[in-house]
Amino acid sequence: MPKKTRILIVSTGRIHDFAMAGHLIEERLASEVDFDVTLSFDLEPISEAGLRRFDVLILYVQEERLSKNQTSDLVTWVSKGKTLIGLHCATASFLDNPEYGRLLGWRFSNHGPIHRFEVAPTETDHPITRRIPPFKVEDELYLLEDLAGDSEILLTARWQGGKQPILTFRQEGKGKVVYFALGHDARSLGDPTFQKILLRSIRWTRGVKESDPIRCGVIGYGGAYNMGREHGRLIEATRGLELVGVCDLDSTRLALAKEDFPSVAVFPSYRRLLQMDELDLVVLVTPHNTHAALAVQCLNAGKHVITEKPMCITVTEAKKMVGAAKRKKRMLSVFHNRRWDGDYTTLKRIAASGAIGEIFQIEVFSGGYEHPGWWWRSDKKISGGxxxxxxxxxxDWFLDLIPSPVIDVAGHFHKR
Known part of the structure; x- marks a missing residue:
């Protein structure tokens, strides 16, 4: 078993909810199998003896004094090849300690009100920010004074016509220092993108390399909406993914796939595709009633599986798919979903805040007065309806929006 990264979280001070923050960060990091996490609510572990057994120190602190010996021990510890990560209020701590400020790289000067703002990468190919698009967060936007002059800025946010650093990195001897300005409360500390960036910061500074590209195959290259081609395009456009195979029963579609992606192997049989040793993940772009059987066979062959929506037709099929994924310890997911659409995330945030009270009715609509769909989409046995x-x-939206068990289902259908 690989050696675990030993992480110390120090969360202490005033103004912020340090108990909540410490436990939230600890819980997220402890869920990673390669981390060994310790949480402290005081500064005592910041010493030569206290830091000796750790690889990473995460500071979520807002304190007034760090002793001269503690500062020296911290700088020495980092410079010998360790990682220091300062979160949010870490730059608002020890303001009369210039050596601490130089080590972190920045000092807090002011902030505006808590508000929703966009954070964007300055470099899209850095291991920490790769594949992370601009994202919005509700937080304090810290205004910072540059004390080191040598920090690499990886994320920024706009403030009054200028850009403010949000995520920075600097080298300190053989060690690395990261400062992440977000994290006022659970809204940002619990944000999935915040947590992804924190995890990546830890692993990258500890020299953990990205795995080899995930090699993908597509089953189904039909021409109605060209979704097979679209999946291939998305795979090829995503660093860390590689398209290696396409399967379709129609030889003319395979010829088009070869034209679209000259380097891929094409197969008229999914069984031949699954025999590829260099295949890790399969995307199913086939009629709905084929998803379950194909997914189970792909999972049993040791491949990860993504199905186009819907996942399958029946609950029984879904249970078989999930069971196969668990037995083979492989990922099973559904594409695409709309849980990250801006309008929906806004509604979910408002509902969760209690601003509109208890939700008692949801109305949704998409469609028109045309025929609902031709060929197999009009056959309920194939499409599911x-x-x-x-x-x-x-x-999926309203089940996610109201996190409670389904008690009763009723409906009215008509077909003309």
Missing amino acids: CLHDWGAHFI
């Missing part, structure tokens, strides 16, 4: 297509998005 209208609720299994765009309807799947709406059902």
Whole structure:
């Protein structure tokens, strides 16, 4: 078993909720199998003896004094090849300690009100920010004074016409120092993108390399909406993914796949595709009633699986798919979903805040007065019916929006 990264979290001070923050960060990091996490609510571990057994120190602190010996021990510890990560209020601590400020790289000067703002990468190919698009967060936007002059800025946010650093990195001897300005409360500390950046910062500064590209195959290259081609394009556009194979029953579609992606192998049989040793993940772009059987066979072959929505037709099928994924210890996911659409995330945030009270009715609509769909989409045995297509998005939305068990289901259907 690989050696675990030993992490010390120090969360202490005033103004912020340091107990909540410390436990939230600890819980997230402790869920990673390669981390060994310790949480402290005082500064005592910041010493030569206290830091000796750790690889990473995360500071979420707002204190007034760090002793001269503690400062010296901290700088020495980092410079010998360790990692220091300062979060949010870490730059508002020890303001009369210039050596601490130089080590972290920045000093807090002011902040505006808590508000929603966009954070964007300055470099899209850095291991920490790779594949992270601009994202919005509700937080204090810290205004910072540069004390080191040698920090690499990886994320920024706009403030009054200028850009403010949000994520920075600097080298200190053989060690690395990261400062992440977000994290006033649980809204940002619990944000999935915040947590992803924190995890990546830890692993990158400890020399953990990205795994080899995930080699992907697509089953289904139909021409109705060209979704097979779209999946291939998305795979090729995503660093860390590689398209290696396409399967379709129609030889003319395989010829088009070869034209679209000249380097891929093409197969008229999914069984031949699954025999590829250089295949890690399969994307299913086939009629709905084929998802379950294909997914189970792909999982049993040791491949990760992504199905186009809907996942399948029945609950029984879904349980078989999930069971196969658990037995083979492989990922099973559904593409695409709409949980990160801006309008939906806004509604979810408002509902969770209690601003509109208890939700008692949700109305959703998408469609028109045309025929609901031709060929196999009009055959309920194949498609599952209208609720299994765009309807799947709406059902997923309101099940996610109201996190409670389903008590009763009723409906009225008509077909003309």
